[in-house]
Amino acid sequence: MATWKELGEAKRDSVNALIPKAWLLPGPLPPPTEQRDVTGKYIQQYLTPREIEITETDAVGIVKNTTTATWKAREVAEAFCHRAALAHQMVHCLHEIFFEAAINDAQLLDEYYIQHGKPLGPLHGLPISLKDQFHVRGVETTMGYVGWIGTFEGQKGTGKEKVYESEMVTELRNLGAILYCKTSVPHTLMAGETINNIIGYTWNPKNRHLATGGSSGGEGALIGLKGSPVGFGTDIGGSIRIPAAFNGxxxxxxxxxxxxxxxxxxxxxxxxxxxxxxxxxATSVGALKLVIKGLLSQKPWLHDPLVSEIPWRDEKEQEVFDVVKAGSGGQLVFAIMPDDGVVRPHPPVRRALDIVVKTIEKLGHKVVEWNPPSHARCNDLVFKIWAFDGGEDIHTALGLAGEPMCTPVSSFYGVKKEQYTASQISRINVLKRQYQKEYMEYWNSTASSTGTGRPVDAIISPLAPFAAARPDMAQFGTGEEKTKRVLPGLSAWVNLLDYSSAILPVTLVDKGIDVVDVGYTPKNPTDEKIHRGYDPELYHGAHVSVQVVGRRFQEEKVLALTEILGDALGKHVV
Incomplete structure (x- = not known):
């Protein structure tokens, strides 16, 4: 019987074998010490000028061309499949490749346009990548688990293997999107880095000394290399925002x-x-709006019992722009949260926050301090909730093939714990609701101090204490050593409160400016670990981002605010 290692290697080899020979790199990549950045001109050397033109156009520009037949869907699909294949060879970002099916689908779209004289839908011919949680017909979903290979979510004989599709996949197809690959994740999904026993480690393409983030790390790396114009990830503690931030x-x-x-x-x-x-x-705010609007036009609340009936609301977006157009009489107000009270972010993260503050003030808007209810209380609730089943689901999935748990996951789930009782879970849910109410009322109370008559419009805060994690630096910690819980403190509070939050790329680490904090006295062991982990030389050139946080169901407003700041920073399209 094959070992977990043999099964993982066979799966990896089978995926890599789907890359056309003409798209294989001519030789091994130089080590990160010689070539840390494989974005931009480095990957461009393997592409034609036409492929570069197509793949470096954002999603809005792509559909402008494909929905008018200016560009053929097939040509666009082939260009992105080629670039995705190159990206995978450089940073290990794909779990599933179905280029041939995608190109066939694109050809059918071109034929549809010729026959009907119009596009199939608003996303006609737009390539979209998917995190390996989506079920897509014809391909597996392993989610990084060796034991899920050849099964449906670890079970055999269900009749769903390579046939069943997730609801969003159906909707994306209805809109005319081209699906062509699924991207890497850390097995379990519960890590701020992307590593598993099938594909290995997914590196940050801008700086291959660093992590791409997690758990939607393959998406971050692939889109960072422009092997996809837009893709979908998931987020339970920062898993969309962390890879987005780490990859600019x-x-x-x-x-x-x-x-x-x-x-x-x-x-x-x-x-x-x-x-x-x-x-x-995605590479632009417009791309995010495009795909969200498209999906909501499909009325997903008719097919997903947990989706609220909230179509895209242009008026919510327009409210923000109306304030801006009001000139001196209309001010937006942003609260600034520089840290979570546990760790001090690295120098480039603090500089990015300062850049955003100065940009807001230059635009004529206002910044205020943010002193909310204790985030330590929030973090404590988050970690209890993540441990409700004592790790049973994760250990069972890993046990299917007897595979070991990767280090970033084992720091929290390495040892199975006692499961919470129903009464304990109920009590934690009450505490969560009470915390949400307290935070809500604090936000409401800011109306009396903003000078606009409105509460704060959004919060600006770091996503992580570093520009990107160094390997094994994004650990969640253990139950006994709460101070080692590095990454979720600046991201998971958004999840507990269920707020809408977008990432805003700001700058790059500059070793000449972002020097080490000499003489800094750390507050605690975690803060010391973060402080000692900063190396300006190693981090040089990495992306630095912040997050823009709004209240529940304020996606339109959050994206409008992010677009305004991105335009002012000159970062609307990366």
Missing amino acids: LYGIRPSSGRLPYEGMANSMDGQNSILSVVGPL
Whole structure:
């Protein structure tokens, strides 16, 4: 009987074998010490000028061309398949390749246009990548688990293997999108880095010394290399926002119930206290709006019982622009949260926050301090909720093939714990609701101090204490060592409160400016670990981003605010 290692290697080899020989790199990549950045001109050397033109156009520009037949859907699909193949060879970002099916689908779209004289839908010919939680006919969903190979979510003989499709996949097809690959994740999905026993480690293409983030790390890496114009990830503790931030992309974590999650694979399915949500990552805010509007036009609330009936609301977006157009009489107000009270972010993260503050003030808007209810209380609730089943689901999935747990996951789930009782879960849910209410009222109270008569419009905060994680730096910690919980403190509060939050790319690490904090005295062991982990030389050139946080179901407003700031920063299209 094959070992977990042999099964993982066979699966990896079978995926890599789907890359056409003409698209294989001529030789091994130089090490990161010689070529840390494989984006831009480095990957362009393997592409034609026409392929570069297509793949470096954002999703809005692509559909402008494909929905008018200016560009053929097939040519666009082939260009992105080629670039995705190159990206995978450089940073290990794909779990599933179905280029041939995608090119055939694109050919059918071109024939449809010729026959009907119009596009199939608003996303006609738009390539979209998917995190390996989506079920797509004809391909597997392993979610990084060796034991899921050849099964449907770990079970054999269900009749769903390579046949069943997730609800959003159906809707994307109806809109005319081209689906062509599924991207890498950390097995379990519960890590801020992307690593598993099938594909290995997914590196950050801008700086291959660093992590791409997780758990939608393959999406971040692929879109960062422009092997996809827009893709979908999921977020239960930062898993859309962290890869978006680490790769200099725009991304949004919507509130739960805004976009359809029905029929997707997941870890700890049935844990409903903090729901994982699905959302897009892309190179522009316009791309995020495009795909969200498209999906909501499909009325997903008719097919997913957890989706709220909230169509795209142009008026909510327009309210923001109306304030801006009011000139000196109309001010937006942003609250600034520089840290979570546990760790001090690295110098480039603090500089990025300062750049955004100065940009807001230059635009004539206002910044205020943010002193909310304790985030330590929030984090404590988050980690209890993530451990409701004691790790049973994760250990069972890994046990199917007897595979070991990767380090970023084992720091929290390495040892199975006692499961919470129903009464304990009920009590934690009460505490969560009380915390949500307290935070809500604090936000409401800011109306008296903003000078606009409105509460704060959004919060600007770091997504992580670093520009990107170094390997094994994004650990969730253990139950006994709460101070080692590095990454979720600046991201998971959004999940507990179920707020909508978007990523805003700001700058790059500059070793000449972002020097080490000499003489800094860390607050605690976690803060010391973060402080000592900063190396300006190693981090040089990495993307630095912040997040823009709005209240529940304020996706339109959050994207409008992010677009305004992105335009002012000159970062509207990366």
